[in-house]
Amino acid sequence: MTVIGFIGLGVMGAPMAANLVQAGFDVTGFNRSPAKVQRLVEAGGRGASSAAAAAEGADVVVTMLPDSPDVEAVLLGDGGVLERLAPGTIVVDMSTIRPDVARSLAAAGDARGVRVLDAPVSGGEQGAVDATLSIMVGGDASTFEAAKPVLDALGRTVVHVGPPGAGQTVKAANQLIVAGTLQLVAEALVFLSAHGVDRERAVEVLAGGLAGSAVLDRKAPAMLARNFQPGFRVDLHHKDLGIVTAAARDAGVAIPAGSLAATLIGALRAQGHGDLDHAGLLLQVEQLSGRTPAD
């Protein structure tokens, strides 16, 4: 049986680790908060008291952490996970981090005979719980094949998109599209409201045409219900859009719509809404338009 070390049992990581247990893997998890480790144990996994202990003896180590520095701290450096692993071990970093950091982690792995994949996900907490995530994987093709049974237990669309870093690049593109689409849907809803149109019905018919999208299906209802509980927090989307804009700048790609979306998500955060779901972009369009919910 494949032995998995799972590091990072947060909103996404906890249900993902539980799904791996469910799928029959031998999973040992670690999180800084012991309560979250305990919950994995209750779900049938094992707990570890450090990242290194969780990784010890694993065939596959999965990391699901907030940002680039967190992943670097866990994997690299003195006492980092990477130097403890047996050659041939696979590390699957499913966090959303900078593509260049993903590439340097892969290179660090290579130097030690450890095979590193970057495999960020899309689909949110619900997708993590339902094991219906989209998983975009960068790295060596044979490593991808070796890790695929593990990834198949976590998502519905698992695709190898290219060399190390490519998974993170696709995730960056994903976040660009999602932020922009949220903004467009928010603008459309305020526009419809200002013209007195029945928005529930409008969303229904928009969803059936070329304007249809996962954002419209999943986030417009939340906007209309004014339910901005995350979901995916503005703070995190802001972090991700920093990655997008930097990577676009580095590559000399003009992303005017993506940049605007990044500005608007950043503004939402600056106004103190970092803890809202990113569907909270509606609030900002309303504010800019001088409209209150009651309008």
Add this chain to the structure above:
Amino acid sequence: MTVIGFIGLGVMGAPMAANLVQAGFDVTGFNRSPAKVQRLVEAGGRGASSAAAAAEGADVVVTMLPDSPDVEAVLLGDGGVLERLAPGTIVVDMSTIRPDVARSLAAAGDARGVRVLDAPVSGGEQGAVDATLSIMVGGDASTFEAAKPVLDALGRTVVHVGPPGAGQTVKAANQLIVAGTLQLVAEALVFLSAHGVDRERAVEVLAGGLAGSAVLDRKAPAMLARNFQPGFRVDLHHKDLGIVTAAARDAGVAIPAGSLAATLIGALRAQGHGDLDHAGLLLQVEQLSGRTPAD
């Protein structure tokens, strides 16, 4: 049997009229070009030599014309269709026109006892051919119910969204979202290309997550194949975005992302690409990024 007069047998109107014939309606069509009328006759309909003749004696008159002035010219004024119709006749304007013009057409109908609906569509030529259009209908609820059997023969999602003009308002929102999403997808594709990612696979995995959309499903493949045959022409989308930005301005709604999309579609047109499909936005992102297709 319901008798239908159908005015405007263009790229969209021709297959729509044919679908009505197919569904068993008695359809008389008119178009300025006789060749198109002839094709409807071949499909089992009747031909008329003027808009007024097509409308004569109809229970339901459908108009499918390029722009607001075309619809006004056909329906209003001396010798216009509206004044020839028997009280109680239903006029369904399925063109994409200005919401305020739609409202004034409805008022002009009211004054003559003619019941006018605005019922623009989304779904493109393919949706017209397949009778899978999304149809967003503004006007009186009872008129909507009376016209529904006709609309059901043309589309899959037929929704009454509010009073006169509401259909056009929802169509405007549709065009805002579609233009912006096309731009976002174009930016994402150039971004992925610049980073050396396999774009076909990237689109596959993006489609499975929150970045998924009808635009990604239907237009990203055309972008990757560099097939910019319309489909929906940049010229027409430009016209529609003029409606959107004017209606947003009138209502005091801030649509920064929609305005940017309108600027970019306008620029594409100014560069001589008005006859391309709106997926041609890809070309402009490539140009702005100094990238050629071969990159």
Add this chain to the structure above:
Amino acid sequence: MTVIGFIGLGVMGAPMAANLVQAGFDVTGFNRSPAKVQRLVEAGGRGASSAAAAAEGADVVVTMLPDSPDVEAVLLGDGGVLERLAPGTIVVDMSTIRPDVARSLAAAGDARGVRVLDAPVSGGEQGAVDATLSIMVGGDASTFEAAKPVLDALGRTVVHVGPPGAGQTVKAANQLIVAGTLQLVAEALVFLSAHGVDRERAVEVLAGGLAGSAVLDRKAPAMLARNFQPGFRVDLHHKDLGIVTAAARDAGVAIPAGSLAATLIGALRAQGHGDLDHAGLLLQVEQLSGRTPAD
């Protein structure tokens, strides 16, 4: 002595008419509010009870009105000023209106032998009072020469920029630049504030380099003093930016920065700030950035 009829004695028109009196012209003024006519009389001019009466017998008729429809109403139609004027009379419309309307007014004048100039101004109330306006004039060159002594009494920079409508086109360009520069200065000031920089000194040094501008000189102090008394109202700038964006759209010119400025001015107005000076853009940047004046 040149006899002048002056129609429109508002914030701008009143000091302009007074300056013409001062310069020795025989000025008869009209305004819908009699109190304003009275003030011109006190300044040494004559009063009239209608636009037509003010224009009667004038060598030069000046109009200074809010918007295109106002100018059309006064000059055209039954009982309009244009049809009362003797052939050869000069009409100088100094309002800010649509270039196409300016061209049609010139054509209407031509048809009656009346020589029409479009001559909008920049420089604000202070420039009107001090007779230091910039005046951008469209129309026939010989008419411009004939009217120049009158214009020289009103402004410091009086330039013939082209055929009918050209003055309004240049004014549109002026409003584009001014709106965008105000937004840039507002962004810079909030940026400086957020970083704890002494803004008065920063403005002083910025003014001396390539960032220097009339907006920085005249409007940054108002922003820092939080004095948003007009000056030039957001409502009027919003109207003007509607002219700019329509004219850019008509000509197929991409103005992404101008369009963004138009969106932001429109948003400021939608939030109820239409009566503030356009320097009020600062408030919106502060709001978007979650910063209060006290920050």
Add this chain to the structure above:
Amino acid sequence: MTVIGFIGLGVMGAPMAANLVQAGFDVTGFNRSPAKVQRLVEAGGRGASSAAAAAEGADVVVTMLPDSPDVEAVLLGDGGVLERLAPGTIVVDMSTIRPDVARSLAAAGDARGVRVLDAPVSGGEQGAVDATLSIMVGGDASTFEAAKPVLDALGRTVVHVGPPGAGQTVKAANQLIVAGTLQLVAEALVFLSAHGVDRERAVEVLAGGLAGSAVLDRKAPAMLARNFQPGFRVDLHHKDLGIVTAAARDAGVAIPAGSLAATLIGALRAQGHGDLDHAGLLLQVEQLSGRTPAD
């Protein structure tokens, strides 16, 4: 006599060092290319064969280098300038670098008793030659007073704007305003051209009103003459806008117009125009508008 070490004798540094010689200072210069050192010697200065040698024994060390890493390389680390200087020596970094780097340089100086100012400039090559630069200075007030005689020999507007880093922050604001204003002027010029207006005269009258700016005065003529020889290169402005957008993001300040300008400068560079003067933004507006110079 104050002894000055001057490190960086490029387009800006060379005339600045010459001006210091002219003002009577004892100047020893260093540049990686010996030819430039030779030119300073011909102008009456001394040459050094390393940065450290130029700084040796100086009362004031001036650095004028391309970017943050260049300044860090010269001042910090083993064999860096900072560790060779006697306590009390003043270092004036006049490069345009990141405000946070400026702050860390100041802290590194403090640790060794060296007084560091950040003093970036605006005014371009001409301003450097004419000693009319605007100089925005961050750092200790008494150090500013001590260095002021040196700075007064280089610029016309020399202002202490705040603590360490404040000079760079103001320079960032300067670059934000300049980039945006260049774009606005470019848009206005293409707009005027498309409408057939005499642009030389339009610029003349625009310069006299609220649209007037140093950019309009100095850069519009270059645009009209299609002279895009730098001046200030797009590459450098792109670098600076990276500083601006990062600093705005760090501080949570929404700069939609500044971000758009950064995107457009970045696009110009991506298209291979990095070596043009930033007035080259005109070319991009023309391209987006489908207009050639001949139009």
